[in-house]
Amino acid sequence: MSDEFDVERLEISPLDEVDALELREFLVDSLDDFWGDTNLTRDHAPHWFRQFAASGLVARYKNKFVGYLLGAIPVDGPALIHLVAVHDNYRNNGIGRMLYEAFIKHARERGADIVQATALPENTGAISFHSSLGFESELVDDYGGPENARVLFTYRLAAH
Secondary structure, eight states: OOSOOOGGGEEEEEGGGSOHHHHHHHHHHTHHHHHTTOOOGGGGOHHHHHHTTTTOEEEEETTEEEEEEEEEOOSSSOEEEEEEEEOGGGTTSSHHHHHHHHHHHHHHHTTOSEEEEEEOTTOHHHHHHHHHTTOEEEEETTTTSTTOOEEEEEEEGGGO
16 A cells, blocks of 8 residues: 555445445455465355345445454344455554444344454454454364364453
């Protein structure tokens, strides 16, 4: 990014305000810019964009998609953050944090008591990020299936 980042020009809006499948196509074509060498095509299946349209978020900077959060806020049970990513050129500007804060606010308004997310145990960046936001973490064996441990992050809304 050549310009100095101006947070006042960042817009975070609900995913349902954009064409979710069009956004999905853009993101799949741009996965390297958001996820590097990690192949997450499967985690960007069309049904996720349909399921998370009501509570997912997109971040735009100067009308360009620079971040997104796919999450669900059910009537009962914890709110869940499925994926969050920020474009490589816009990292370290607080966009991920702002997406999380907006999702947590929405979850609170909809009556959720807990927000959860997961990460692979080796993803130290995700572990540090969630810890900095006040999430508790627990390593759960087989959470992602047999022999697929995940770190489960829990944010208790009553505590914050």
